[in-house]
Amino acid sequence: MDEAIQKKLDTLPSSPGVYLFRDRQGEVLYVGKAASLKSRVRSYFQPGTGDERYFIERLQYELGDLETFVATSEKEAALLENSLIKEHQPRYNVKLRDDKDFLSLRLDESAAWPRLEVVRRPKKDGARYFGPYHSATAARSTLRLVNRHFQLRTCTDAELSSRTRPCLQYQIKRCPGPCVIDVSEREYREQVKSVGLFLEGRHDELKVHLQHGMETAAGDLRYELAATYRDQLRAVESTQQAQRVSLVTNVDQDVFGYLRKEDKAEVAVLLARRGRVVGVRTFELKDVQLPDDELVASFVGAYYDRSSYVPHELLIATPIEAAEGLEALLSEQRGSRVRILRPQRGNKAQLLRMAMENAAHAFREKARASEDRAARLEQIRQKLDLREAPERIECIDVSHLGGKDTAAAIVAFTGGEPDRKRYRSFHVRNVSGGDDYGAMHEVLQRRFRRAQSGDPDWALPHLLVVDGGKGQLGIALSALESIGVSGLAVAALAKEKETALGERVVDRVYLPGRMNPIELKRAGPGLQILAHARDEAHRASNLLREKLGRRKKLQSGLDAVPGVGRKTRAALLKALGSMKAVESADEEALVDAGATRKQARAITAHFSETPAESDSSEEQAVDNAFSS
Numbered sequence: 001m002d003e004a005i006q007k008k009l010d011t012l013p014s015s016p017g018v019y020l021f022r023d024r025q026g027e028v029l030y031v032g033k034a035a036s037l038k039s040r041v042r043s044y045f046q047p048g049t050g051d052e053r054y055f056i057e058r059l060q061y062e063l064g065d066l067e068t069f070v071a072t073s074e075k076e077a078a079l080l081e082n083s084l085i086k087e088h089q090p091r092y093n094v095k096l097r098d099d100k101d102f103l104s105l106r107l108d109e110s111a112a113w114p115r116l117e118v119v120r121r122p123k124k125d126g127a128r129y130f131g132p133y134h135s136a137t138a139a140r141s142t143l144r145l146v147n148r149h150f151q152l153r154t155c156t157d158a159e160l161s162s163r164t165r166p167c168l169q170y171q172i173k174r175c176p177g178p179c180v181i182d183v184s185e186r187e188y189r190e191q192v193k194s195v196g197l198f199l200e201g202r203h204d205e206l207k208v209h210l211q212h213g214m215e216t217a218a219g220d221l222r223y224e225l226a227a228t229y230r231d232q233l234r235a236v237e238s239t240q241q242a243q244r245v246s247l248v249t250n251v252d253q254d255v256f257g258y259l260r261k262e263d264k265a266e267v268a269v270l271l272a273r274r275g276r277v278v279g280v281r282t283f284e285l286k287d288v289q290l291p292d293d294e295l296v297a298s299f300v301g302a303y304y305d306r307s308s309y310v311p312h313e314l315l316i317a318t319p320i321e322a323a324e325g326l327e328a329l330l331s332e333q334r335g336s337r338v339r340i341l342r343p344q345r346g347n348k349a350q351l352l353r354m355a356m357e358n359a360a361h362a363f364r365e366k367a368r369a370s371e372d373r374a375a376r377l378e379q380i381r382q383k384l385d386l387r388e389a390p391e392r393i394e395c396i397d398v399s400h401l402g403g404k405d406t407a408a409a410i411v412a413f414t415g416g417e418p419d420r421k422r423y424r425s426f427h428v429r430n431v432s433g434g435d436d437y438g439a440m441h442e443v444l445q446r447r448f449r450r451a452q453s454g455d456p457d458w459a460l461p462h463l464l465v466v467d468g469g470k471g472q473l474g475i476a477l478s479a480l481e482s483i484g485v486s487g488l489a490v491a492a493l494a495k496e497k498e499t500a501l502g503e504r505v506v507d508r509v510y511l512p513g514r515m516n517p518i519e520l521k522r523a524g525p526g527l528q529i530l531a532h533a534r535d536e537a538h539r540a541s542n543l544l545r546e547k548l549g550r551r552k553k554l555q556s557g558l559d560a561v562p563g564v565g566r567k568t569r570a571a572l573l574k575a576l577g578s579m580k581a582v583e584s585a586d587e588e589a590l591v592d593a594g595a596t597r598k599q600a601r602a603i604t605a606h607f608s609e610t611p612a613e614s615d616s617s618e619e620q621a622v623d624n625a626f627s628s
Contacts, residue, residue, distance in 0.1 A: 009042055012037045012068060013038060014036045015036070015037065015070050016070075016072075016076070016325065017034060018032070018077050018080045019034065019037060019068045020066070020068075020069075020088075021066060022065040022066070022067065023062045028090045031084045032298075033078055033081040033297075033321060034321055035074055035321060035324070037070070074323075075329050077322055078322060079329060085301070092289045093290075094298040094302050096283060096299075096302045096306060103140075104118075104120075104129045106128070107196060110126055110127075113178045113188060115152050115153045116152055118139055128196060130142075130199040130200070146195055146199070147169075147174055149235040150195050151176050151191055151228070152175070152191055153175050153178060154169055154175060156577070158575055161179075163179040166179065167179075176188065190213060194209060197209065201273025201278045203276070205274075214230055217229060250274055251274070251311070253271075253311050253312065253313045253315060253348075254311050256314065256317065257317060257353075257354070257355025257359040258296065260292070263289065264284075264286055265288045265363075266284055266362045266366065268356070268362060269281045270355040272311075280358050282358065284362075285299070292318050293319060293320050297321060300314065301326065304330060304333065310330050313340075314339070315341050316342055317355075326340060370415070374389070374415075376416055376528075377390055377391065377416055378526070379525070384491060385511075386489050387489075390462035391415060392413070393413040393465060394411065394412050394533075395413075395464075395533040396410045396467065397538045398439045398440050398443070398467075398541060399538075399544070400439075400545060406427075406432065407425065407545040408428060408544075409537055409540035410424045410425075410447060410537070413529065413532070413533050413536075427548060428442060429442070436472075441475050441478065441482075444476060448485050452483065460485070462489065464476065464490045465533055466490070466492045467493060468492050468494060469510055470492065473510050473511075476490050491530070492510040492511075493510075494510065494517070506519050509530065558572075558603070561606045562602060563598060563599055564595070568595055571594030572593050572594060576589070576593050584607075588600075
């Protein structure tokens with residue numbers, strides 16, 4: 001061991017604090033907290049501890065320096081640890097997915113007519129947040145359930161203020177229509193309260209509230225309102241039946257179970273609300289080098305750094321360092337006491353076993369899925385006669401609208417799954433008039449010149465797929481040859497079509513130097529990954545083309561107005577929802593939407609002199625898609 005590190009170990013205090021391990025280049029390897037710096041940090045370097053974790057093995061080879069920070073309490077140590085992890089992003093600390101991968105539901109009860117909306121980053125703005133949900137499907141499924149049974153508006157504030165007649169949601173009795181209908185604010189607030197109780201999992205309390213509302217409405221001979229309460233009551237009872245009863249206590253709990261094998265781990269968070277298990281979220285952790293206790297402690301800290309709700313109790317399977325400090329930190333975040341427990345028997349231990357079982361199940365399922373994806377990639381290698389299985393596949397698609405707004409998207413699949421961080425979008429610069437071949441040639445040249453620059457974010461894929469047939473394949477090969485890219489596997493994927501004789505030709509793959517294509521249906525499930533990539537590229541390029549057209553539409557309407565710049569145009573569209581709304585807005589509405597008084601006068605004067613052009617149905621569809 002380095003003499004300087006040994007001297008630091010000999011002088012460590014017994015007080016709470018935070019420690020940092022750095023490598024020989026100065027990069028932070030790990031940040032941890034301790035109730036006693038002396039006992040905790042020295043434990044890493046004691047021979048014969050029996051700890052065979054990879055982290056401990058690597059430490060003796062990678063450690064270059066050790067830093068410690070003394071804290072006055074365990075809570076202060078937990079705060080400092082959290083701050084240092086955010087600052088340094090250490091290699092061996094647990095890393096959850098970024099906030100953008102999680103969705104929460106936001107309910108602002110201070111608004112005139114509150115609504116439930118999906119957000120990605122909760123803010124300290126006084127609103128109530130529910131979640132986060134581990135997938136967009138889970139969040140939007142919950143939102144649909146609420147919208148189906150509880151009547152809150154779904155429109156934006158801009159739509160609410162500009163609407164002149166009720167929308168479809170009012171017609172199908174999913175919104176009372178406060179935009180134009182004289183709605184009782186008290187009854188609307190009752191719906192808001194019900195939504196809050198439902199999302200918190202306080203179903204027994206909600207049932208009492210709905211039962212009372214139904215009986216009161218029936219007593220006042222308001223039978224339609226009573227029927228609404230009745231339907232809501234049935235929906236809550238149906239939801240309860242689908243949940244597993246935990247029979248614990250009338251408090252909210254998060255239960256943390258885990259399973260690890262070598263450097264991979266799966267953590268399951270079981271959500272128990274008011275004595276009922278309402279959901280389970282699982283997290284896959286890779287390159288895990290920590291001992292189990294630090295794995296759990298690091299995960300819990302990261303989890304609640306991103307979560308908008310902290311329950312009364314946390315149940316964990318292993319004791320963690322400086323638990324009292326973490327309790328104090330979470331209690332402050334919650335606003336009331338939070339306890340971290342490690343139950344050994346009884347109902348709480350049963351919940352913990354359930355969480356451990358869920359972690360083990362998720363680990364096995366993901367391992368099987370990974371093996372299946374590997375087998376499919378190997379099948380692609382064999383069918384396309386590639387040198388290696390295509391771990392990373394890229395697919396390009398070009399989109400335009402009548403020869404205008406030409407755009408292209410290149411999507412990436414890693415391990416057979418979409419890798420959205422590597423998606424790339426291109427506005428075609430030098431080609432117009434619907435020249436798909438020319439657009440593809442330009443985009444591929446631009447994309448692979450970036451790869452030649454050595455940027456790792458633009459590294460070559462193992463397989464390039466182009467949407468089309470032999471013609472598109474030839475263009476791709478020509479573009480690669482023109483900039484000196486060789487050795488890259490390329491394939492073209494043609495869509496299913498019907499010939500002039502009425503014969504159906506299935507999806508097929510064209511390869512360089514091979515005359516006959518490979519039919520997808522006869523090639524096995526592996527090549528379906530290529531079809532998925534093709535469809536994803538088509539979706540991405542269409543969205544980009546629509547967005548480009550929408551921007552141009554806005555600019556074309558306001559470019560001629562002196563003094564109105566790009567930022568003002570964007571602010572007006574965002575606030576008012578559409579170009580049509582901008583054209584019809586009065587001076588005060590434009591000022592409220594972000595224009596200066598001088599700009600507002602110029603805009604109203606311009607459109608009072610310029611007759612509004614009617615939108616085509618396709619342009620209107622794009623307008624609606626980006627204003628919602």
